[in-house]
Structure formats: C-alpha cells, structure tokens
Amino acid sequence: MARAHATFKEVRVSAELPEAGVWAESTAKPVALHLDPGTEYAEPLPASGDCAINDDGSIGTLFARGDAHRTPPCGVRYLRATGGRPYQLKASLTWQITWRGSGDAPGNLPDGTFETTQDMTVQEIQAVNR
Numbered sequence: 001m002a003r004a005h006a007t008f009k010e011v012r013v014s015a016e017l018p019e020a021g022v023w024a025e026s027t028a029k030p031v032a033l034h035l036d037p038g039t040e041y042a043e044p045l046p047a048s049g050d051c052a053i054n055d056d057g058s059i060g061t062l063f064a065r066g067d068a069h070r071t072p073p074c075g076v077r078y079l080r081a082t083g084g085r086p087y088q089l090k091a092s093l094t095w096q097i098t099w100r101g102s103g104d105a106p107g108n109l110p111d112g113t114f115e116t117t118q119d120m121t122v123q124e125i126q127a128v129n130r
Contacts, residue, residue: 007058008030008058010027010030012026021102025100027099028112030094030096031094031111032050035090036049037078037120038087038089038117039078042076045072081122082122090117090118094111095112097110097112
C-alpha cells in the first residue's frame, strides 16, 4: 500500500517598485490533493482519490507502530503486481491564489493545479487463501 504524508505551507511572494510607490503580494495556499493510481487494479484511499488537507497543512498521517491494519486517510492500495511496466501514479495539488497590493487592492486569481507522475512498481501482492 502506498501512503501519502506531506506538509505543504502557504507561500508568499511580494514585489515592490519604491520609486512608483506600488507593491503587490501574492499568496498561494494548498487546498486539495487528488491521487490517481494509474491502474484499475488499485483502490484510492479515500475512494474518491481526494485527500483532505489537515489544519496544519499536512496531508495524510505518518505510519506508526500498530497501524498495519488501519486504513490510512490518504493513499493507494494496489491489488495487482505491475509485471514489468510500472503503474503511473498521478498526484494533482491545487493551490488557492490570492493577492493584495498598493491601496489595499485585493483580488483572487484562478486556482493553480500542478500535477506530477511517479512510477510505482508493485513487486508482490499478499493474499490469504482458505
């Protein structure tokens, strides 16, 4: 099972033209993470693939002793070995972007979604036969 745990922090960028007396500041805050396992032989956790972002900006939970039988809040359960070609796990992180500037001019910009793909090689699937 692939588990997700990460912490994303708000990012701020500012620019200023002192001679002109203007400035602007943009803030990007992570608001959503979506996981696509890259195969029909997998179960995203949760089933929608949409992982909740915790109040502290973290996503998922760290694995702790005794958690082996607990379902994580964010991850992927692969049900079949890859057999040569890795699965293409795609993660999409969406950022809410706002700005403010000279004269207290506020504004919102369209959300920005950034995706990355990771090769996932599943070498073995464990099963119990009775």
